[in-house]
Amino acid sequence: MARRLGFGLRLQLVLALSAAFIIAFALLGVAAVQLGRRARESARVRDAEAAARVIAAGLAEGPNHARFVSLADAALGHGGIRGAEWERPRVQTWVRGVTGLGTPVEVPVEVRAPGGVGADTTRHGVVRLWVRPGDARAEAGFGNLMLFYVAFTGGAILLLTYLALTFLIVRPVEAVTRASERVAEGRLETQVPVRGAAEVAGLAQSFNAMARQLGAERLALEERLRQLEAARAETSAAQDQVLRSARLASVGRLAAGIAHEIGNPLAAILGLTEIARDADLDAEERDEFLARIQTETERIHRIIRDLLDFARQEQEPGAGDGERRADLGQVVADAVHLVAPQKDTAKLRIERRVEEVPPVRGSADRLTQVVLNLLLNAADAVEGEGDVVVEVAREGEEVVLSVSDTGPGIPEDVLEELFEPFVTTKPVGQGTGLGLAVCHTIVERVGGTITAENAEGGGARFVIRLPLA
Incomplete structure (x- = not known):
């Protein structure tokens, strides 16, 4: 009231x-x-x-x-x-x-005083x-x-x-x-009886017309909200599909890169197996060959397991990205670990400058995808041989993660629209232009920001700011 x-x-x-x-x-x-x-x-x-x-x-x-x-x-x-x-x-x-x-x-x-007729005796x-x-x-x-x-x-x-x-x-x-x-x-269905003086009756008529108009506008707004909600759900589903596609693309690139890492241990395993079958070997030599076979097998298993862990979507029921917590230091370690076995990153030097920071808002799986994408782009920029620096530090109520490389930098004509879909600096056929757009979507979903700039000493620098959980 x-x-x-x-x-x-x-x-x-x-x-x-x-x-x-x-x-x-x-x-x-x-x-x-x-x-x-x-x-x-x-x-x-x-x-x-x-x-x-x-x-x-x-x-x-x-x-x-x-x-x-x-x-x-x-x-x-x-x-x-x-x-x-x-x-x-x-x-x-x-x-x-x-x-x-x-x-x-x-x-x-x-x-008239007495005195006879005609006498002037009036007083x-x-x-x-x-x-x-x-x-x-x-x-x-x-x-x-x-x-x-x-x-x-x-x-x-x-x-x-x-x-x-x-x-x-x-x-x-x-x-x-x-x-x-x-x-x-x-x-809003309320109506007022039209009565009283002309001005008051006119006021009641205007009020009734206003109430009807508000009711109609509310119905239209509710319908529009339903349409927007449906469109938002469709957009979210489309974004999730793009994220999955980008993730699979990263998995494909990682799989192609580690094929030689699996091929070499397999060749060694085959050779050691043939030697181990020789009946002339004594038990000590056979045990040595079997141990080497086990080491190479564990190496292959570790590489495949890391790739599968990254490819697998581990969704927490009922929790969105903005409601989850992630250790950014562990995220960086996982991303670097995924890049390390790549053939084209063998000469890439990755330096980590990670401080102890509180957990940030977001999914560790999605943030790993972001950092991995930035590392792969940096590897492409330096053509597999150069320096990449990953820094993590706290600034106020945010945690700042930056990835810098010693490559040629970003052309000024694409710097402003670098995070738009299908924008890429790679030659035709070597990039889809969706990787950075996906990174932008993931970071924005948790209330963060991502920017790109050219470093003063040369090369590109990407800066991600994430809110504390």
């Missing part, structure tokens, strides 16, 4: 919507309360103005204290009116109720009503009611919005997330 990263989409939506609605509806609630307070204040002022006009109209016929008192008492207590004044120029102001506190509302009044006065401030408790109750209404409405809208986003976005996205986790586990 993959580790969850951060908050989920559902929680993020809740937090974002809650923050947005709290900010928006808090501002809306404050604005609504303030607007309501101002609206009620304006309504009281308008009611007070209407009452002031009524009083002013009742006093327009002339000053009458009783009428003023009657009109003022009728207005007091209504719409928050707590006091009334009739202020006239150069005349004492008539007052009723509590004045000087609250919001004043004034209405001008023209009063201006002002009727002033005092409106008390709004009741704080009532205002608080109204504000609380308004805030409750705003909060309730906002909560309902928040819940509906959350449910809508959950069904349209969150659940489809969660379905895509769970499906992607199943695909990551390798279940």
Whole structure:
């Protein structure tokens, strides 16, 4: 199960919507309360103005204290009116109720003074009503009611919005997330229901198409892997066949080279046998001839046994070349021992400079074939008479084996492709060009490398690097 990263989409939506609605509806609630307070204040002022006009109209016929008192008492207590004044120029102001506190509302009044018709006796006065401030408790109750209404409405809208986003976005996205986790586990047949908002439905369709494409590509890849595995098996079989063929070729060359080594002891055996049959020989002479016959026979047996041991493929069941261990010093000794009886190597001087090294990765039989091939090539290069140096030393986590000769060296035009099949420096008919290619294959199979170069003092030098076992 993959580790969850951060908050989920559902929680993020809740937090974002809650923050947005709290900010928006808090501002809306404050604005609504303030607007309501101002609206009620304006309504009281308008009611007070209407009452002031009524009083002013009742006093327009002339000053009458009783009428003023009657009109003022009728207005007091209504719409928050707590006091009334009739202020006239150069005349004492008539007052009723509590004045000087609250919001004043004034209405001008023209009063006709007595003096006869046509006399200019009009004087201006002002009727002033005092409106008390709004009741704080009532205002608080109204504000609380308004805030409750705003909060309730906002909560309902928040819940509906959350449910809508959950069904349209969150659940489809969660379905895509769970499906992607199943695909990551390798279940490429997974499909996601196409639902929700258009964008989310498009995402589900794209995911389904991707899953189908991945499934098809995996099937194609598996088929390709099967084909590659079959091709690898065929290639491995072909390489094994080439290795066996090269080995048999080396055996043939060794067999041809040791024919004279077997012929000479056989001739000696035949001669000694004829002499041993002579009846005139005493027992001591006959025993001497028989001992010489036995020595020559053992020599022939040893040569044939070494050749058969090299020719025989000794495979360990269940173990590949890279899983086997080989003593490189013994490998070099075996290869030199196989080359020694050859007629065309009689004058070849092989010097071994072998250090004590740990076992290396690889088959001793296959590595012997490699060293033998390099020794035979060196013998051909010096035409059977010259010096060959075999060195074995450890360098770090590798063992380095080198074979050097005093021949003419390797032409520069074939040096880069010397390990390619059918590339040879020998005259036509004297080499197949497969020996070094086989050596390259054997060394690479165990994780090693083989290179060729021309030595500074002349001649060719082959260097093999093998990993420790």
